[in-house]
Amino acid sequence: MTIEVERADSSQLDGLDGTWDGQVDDSPMGTLFHRWDALRVIEEHSDATLHPLVGSKGQEPVGVFPVFELRKGPVTTAFSPPPGMGVPALGPVLVNYRKLKQRRFEKRNNRFAEASFDWVQTHLEPKYFHVVSPKGYDDVRPFQWNDFEVSPRYTYDIDLSVGEEALLASMTRDARKSIRNTPEDAYTIERRGEAGLEYVLGRINARYDDGDGGLFLEEAYVADLRDALGPDTLLVYVAEVDGRPVSGRLTLHGDDRVTLWQGSPKPDVDVDVPINDVLNWRSMVDGIGAGTSTCNFVGANTRHLCRYKSKYNPTAVGYFEMERGTRAMNVVSDLYRRFR
Template structure:
């Protein structure tokens, strides 16, 4: 068993494309853009058993004010889960083989981390990666996190009938109001509305940086900005989505004041669109936010679990707070949002 740093973009992206658990967040250019905009060092590890890659494991290293931090993903990137991606054969293995391989992978990554000597370590694994025991045995703290998913392999009539009855009533009304949906790569309106919301001093983190979001959309046509317009060409709602293996409703704006239930109707149109285009899963981020959870629950999604692990020493105890606070002050002071 050997952990190496991957140097080849095609080798990495081919593995991500072929793994059922790979997200767009894991792709080579996405990772490098993230490293650049967070001023961190990307460590793209792969763990091999002989010539066969068992998993890839992107880590980000950053040193700030004498503190070494290792993240997967870094804060302030709107990446919900990252961590390791297992190869396509892993799911079919017997339990004893899975546990043996996971132990060896954890050991290899632990060896790499020893060289980095992080004061703070944070990893958010993808949904479906539930066996985090090796990290618990290594005295990491664990946190359960959630995301919403909708099974799109069901008939659309079944999905519709499972919506909250008040939501169905709103959607029927909006279907007759002349709203239209457009997809583009223009992030201007989306970012402006998000930035206005996050200027509220009660929020402890800034939004995604505009130049980072622009670079991501430029690099990946799988990222689309969906805007809902009313009959007078006024914006009723806008979101960003990622369309890679699953349809991921990635970022949305606060409700735009007006007569329309824009956010509700836009989300329903995207569910219909995703199903028509053959996606099996619609993921709707926001289940960890109490201000969003009840609204999103009206679509009757499944509550899907994933795990974050964290480990810190005395110096690292305040490092994430310091990182977030420092970056927020800098971004707000310079207008870099």
């Protein structure tokens, strides 16, 4: 039986077994950003049109693949995830595959990918197609076989299952000293609501305005994303010294991992507290308390940032960036890398 790929009209996946979010949650490849309501928020706040593709074999779903269509004048491009929205990865999610033997898995993966490419080409005809795969989607050969340029990328995972003491002992001396020797009464770290979100995004966006790189994230977008995922999923932390906010972070809790998503800008005032070290530690401790097994320190592709992040003794984990298009669209690729 062949694999059919169609655009889902609703999260209920009419005519198929299960729901969109059910497929995402059941697959180790699924992320919070793959969830239906999160995708709709991304669509609403971007210049893109969402095409939530579902592959099926009879009534059984075999994969989901959210694709965003961007049109600029006569040029159509396709992205998963779209640029500028702070989504580290998206791409295809395979489901109902873990009991398959290797030959059947490869056949299913290849047929789902090719059927998805055919749908995109038939309905969108993009000049450029860019995909960043989620962790766990490791067999990207169907992309290579269909003329995508594939590049390895890396992120950092920290094992929280070992507990606080073993985790702290595994870190560098510098990190241990910052965390152990900083008096708890020298700072406060609290979860905050709207006011905290406004502060943290203000600091993140100020870094962008100052030309120091990073993203500019609209407050309305992140607030809607928080509503879609839930306040216990997208957490806002604000760190204060002497009653004054000096740093903050947006952290995602879900899929058995804590994701250090956005934030921890350098304080804009001089403080004697290694505030970002204790802020990162607080996120890890909260993850341990919630029974989470992994902390994802988003991104391990920038050398000077890796030097800082590696002191927490993470493991480098690979994922893939895939792109296909004409040479004339190289500028799109460059802009994506700059503003994603």
